[in-house]
Amino acid sequence: MSYDFKNLSFADFEDLARDLIGKELGVRFEAFCPGPDGGIDGRHAQTDANVILQAKHYEGSRLSKLKSTMKRERRAIDVLAPDRYLLATSCKFSPPSKASLAALIGPCLKSEADIFGPEDLNGLLRKYPEILKAHIKLWLSGAGVLDRVVRSAAHAYATITTEDIEHKVRVYASNPSFDQSLKKLRKHHVLIISGPPGVGKTTLAEMICYTFLSEDWELVPIRSLEDGFAAINDSKNQIFLFDDFLGRVALDKQALAHKDSELARFMSRIRRSPNARFILTTRGHIFEEARRVSEHLGDERLDVTKYVLDVGVYTRRIKARILYNHLLVAEVPKAHIRALIESGSLAEIIDHKNYNPRVIEAMTDSFRIEEIESSEYPAAFLTALKNPSKIWDTAFRNHIDNRCQHLLITMFFLSEYGVSIRNLRVAYDSLHATMSASYGLSHGPKDFEEALRILEGSFVSIRGENVFFVNPSLKDYLASYVSDPELLCRLAPTAKSIDWIANLWDFAQRNLTVSGEQERIARACVGLVNMFVKNPIWRPMRGGPGTLEYNDAGISKRWELLIEWWQVTDDIRFADTLMAIARNPQQGFSAWSDGETLIRFFTCLRDRDYGREFIYEEEFLTIVEKTLVDVICWQASRDELSSMVDAVDEAGSAIPESVSSALENAILQEFDEVESRISEEENISSLNDYIESLKKFTPRFGISETVLQSTISKVEDRITEIEENSTPASSPSFSSPKPHAEKFDDDALKNLFTPLLDE
Numbered sequence: 001m002s003y004d005f006k007n008l009s010f011a012d013f014e015d016l017a018r019d020l021i022g023k024e025l026g027v028r029f030e031a032f033c034p035g036p037d038g039g040i041d042g043r044h045a046q047t048d049a050n051v052i053l054q055a056k057h058y059e060g061s062r063l064s065k066l067k068s069t070m071k072r073e074r075r076a077i078d079v080l081a082p083d084r085y086l087l088a089t090s091c092k093f094s095p096p097s098k099a100s101l102a103a104l105i106g107p108c109l110k111s112e113a114d115i116f117g118p119e120d121l122n123g124l125l126r127k128y129p130e131i132l133k134a135h136i137k138l139w140l141s142g143a144g145v146l147d148r149v150v151r152s153a154a155h156a157y158a159t160i161t162t163e164d165i166e167h168k169v170r171v172y173a174s175n176p177s178f179d180q181s182l183k184k185l186r187k188h189h190v191l192i193i194s195g196p197p198g199v200g201k202t203t204l205a206e207m208i209c210y211t212f213l214s215e216d217w218e219l220v221p222i223r224s225l226e227d228g229f230a231a232i233n234d235s236k237n238q239i240f241l242f243d244d245f246l247g248r249v250a251l252d253k254q255a256l257a258h259k260d261s262e263l264a265r266f267m268s269r270i271r272r273s274p275n276a277r278f279i280l281t282t283r284g285h286i287f288e289e290a291r292r293v294s295e296h297l298g299d300e301r302l303d304v305t306k307y308v309l310d311v312g313v314y315t316r317r318i319k320a321r322i323l324y325n326h327l328l329v330a331e332v333p334k335a336h337i338r339a340l341i342e343s344g345s346l347a348e349i350i351d352h353k354n355y356n357p358r359v360i361e362a363m364t365d366s367f368r369i370e371e372i373e374s375s376e377y378p379a380a381f382l383t384a385l386k387n388p389s390k391i392w393d394t395a396f397r398n399h400i401d402n403r404c405q406h407l408l409i410t411m412f413f414l415s416e417y418g419v420s421i422r423n424l425r426v427a428y429d430s431l432h433a434t435m436s437a438s439y440g441l442s443h444g445p446k447d448f449e450e451a452l453r454i455l456e457g458s459f460v461s462i463r464g465e466n467v468f469f470v471n472p473s474l475k476d477y478l479a480s481y482v483s484d485p486e487l488l489c490r491l492a493p494t495a496k497s498i499d500w501i502a503n504l505w506d507f508a509q510r511n512l513t514v515s516g517e518q519e520r521i522a523r524a525c526v527g528l529v530n531m532f533v534k535n536p537i538w539r540p541m542r543g544g545p546g547t548l549e550y551n552d553a554g555i556s557k558r559w560e561l562l563i564e565w566w567q568v569t570d571d572i573r574f575a576d577t578l579m580a581i582a583r584n585p586q587q588g589f590s591a592w593s594d595g596e597t598l599i600r601f602f603t604c605l606r607d608r609d610y611g612r613e614f615i616y617e618e619e620f621l622t623i624v625e626k627t628l629v630d631v632i633c634w635q636a637s638r639d640e641l642s643s644m645v646d647a648v649d650e651a652g653s654a655i656p657e658s659v660s661s662a663l664e665n666a667i668l669q670e671f672d673e674v675e676s677r678i679s680e681e682e683n684i685s686s687l688n689d690y691i692e693s694l695k696k697f698t699p700r701f702g703i704s705e706t707v708l709q710s711t712i713s714k715v716e717d718r719i720t721e722i723e724e725n726s727t728p729a730s731s732p733s734f735s736s737p738k739p740h741a742e743k744f745d746d747d748a749l750k751n752l753f754t755p756l757l758d759e
Helices: 010-026 063-080 095-105 117-127 130-133 136-140 143-152 162-171 176-188 201-215 225-231 253-272 284-294 300-304 316-329 334-342 347-348 358-365 372-386 391-398 402-411 421-438 449-454 472-481 485-494 498-511 517-521 526-534 557-569 572-583 591-606 618-634 640-653 657-672 674-678 684-700 703-723 746-753
Strands: 051-056 084-090 189-196 220-221 240-241 278-285 306-308 461-462 466-469 538-540 548-550
Touching: 010 084, 010 117, 010 130, 010 136, 010 316, 010 526, 010 703, 051 063, 063 084, 063 095, 084 095, 117 130, 130 136, 162 201, 162 316, 176 189, 176 201, 189 201, 189 253, 201 220, 201 278, 225 240, 225 253, 240 461, 253 278, 253 358, 253 640, 253 684, 278 538, 316 347, 316 358, 316 746, 334 347, 334 372, 334 746, 347 372, 347 746, 358 372, 358 391, 358 472, 402 421, 402 449, 402 461, 402 472, 421 449, 421 466, 421 485, 466 472, 485 498, 485 517, 485 526, 498 517, 498 526, 498 557, 517 557, 526 557, 526 572, 557 572, 557 591, 572 618, 591 618, 591 640, 618 657, 618 746, 640 657, 640 684, 657 674, 657 684, 674 703, 684 703
Parallel strands: 051 084, 189 278, 189 306, 220 240, 240 278
Antiparallel strands: 461 466, 538 548
């Protein structure tokens, strides 16, 4: 493969040239430094033997531009008087033009072969592949890798595009965290990247994932553990990515209870799989809180898989390169860059205690820069570092109208991972009309299209049929903006889906602590009760006759909301609606989504977690009991049975005998029918989990050791059969460029950024 170097910055190209040519000549070049005239044209690298290397990154430029530059350089080269002068350039030229270029350089150029053009550099990359792998940014820019990323991610969720990847690669600055985290992943197969907001957790995770594609690993981005369980296949090499797995804003104990045991099981499965790797990202404070309240996440074995990414691991040079890359890729006007350099603000920005890549990204975005005078840019940059919320506050309050504000608020209470334009419009039309009427604002039928058009690129991105926040920090800002009980009370009645109002209610429970505030919001939801009865869980899929797609919350989630609102308000309408659904449930239940929730109703009601006896408690629990027995008997898979056994054991005496009996019969059936159940199974890790479940079930249900060993033997035979037809995968070996040891003082800092004025 040949590389055109277009995604490399000046500094990246210089690093690559120094590494490649130094390797070829068997010498070590010192890092670039200012030449005798202190200007850009004097940048060079030098060995102890007075051999000087210069790099000129002129990819896409005419040869005449390079020749003009070298003509000016001639005097500086003669002053340096090296024993040997070498030139590396990304500018293309023919043999005759190379000769004319050599004549301009003068006698210090001992041979035309000491001019390394793009073809020469590509030849060295083929000769020294370890250097290619060390320069991740160059490798990830290859068309073949980009194509594999896009194709492999398409089946999971089509949010990764070539444009997105190229942008991330161009702004990425290689740093020690890459090697350190990749080492943990190779050893443990699971990696948790934890750290404060905005330090680059997601970018690091994605860069690691992309490196696996060179050896034909399948990238599987997942939005839920259900996605992971459904996709894992030991016959493939798979790298799973679960970004922000504990939630982007907050996490409560009840929410954690839904996922921590499943997460522990999925991690266990990954560890035992020969061909799977798993990367998770989470905010540091959320992860530590989750570990405090969760038995599964508190397991000390997770410590070895955790890599804490802190901005503190970034050296001064790395922080400078992050800023440099963003200024270059975002095409920040030269006047603004000159203001940063001449004001002396670069050092203040790089050394600021609140330095954060997310702030750097925001303050190099063209949407903000266009309204900032170049002379004011340094001060605005430093203000953003002192108070990051102001980045979005001014733009949200002053730069967009109520149509756009309402759309962003609507999105806040929708999916964490983007929302379809179809669903967004339904929710927006209701919220926008109600809020506009409440505040006497005009509104019209074209407001949605207009708001989406205005926000695209600066606040949201549109990929296919889905809309996403352009930056996670925007959602952080909105979390503070909507933390207003009066606003939440006005928003609640506008809900058009149960999922949307459930997200609003969860947010209110986490953020409103003053007595009576939650009750006000619950009372504002009384008018939504008909929606709980009428909204279908599934709806016909567009373009797919006879197939269904998810539409709105399942039955057990609806029951939970209604019973919580009844408990807070004592309003009989919530209780009556719950019972109407319970007596005539539509579209049934799912063992995966409803099983553990149904079990929790027994403990929550009988242990009075809801505060007092539910008005229809006896009848409701009778319905729950019958439903739960049916789910266990007819729907539960072995994975779901394992989870339900844990939930029943935790519930203890609150669980009726019929449920325990149904669960026991289902487990015994697993032993009786093991051969038929595993005959089509191709997933070794799933079979290993099966064995662990069987061992767990044995003492719980009085199964003899003889029966257990006989059953395990059948599962192990199936594992052996699969292993004979598969080859375990090894993680690819990559490394970041070694950080340069030179002193990166203010002169070096200024020298790094000056080429941006000459580009």
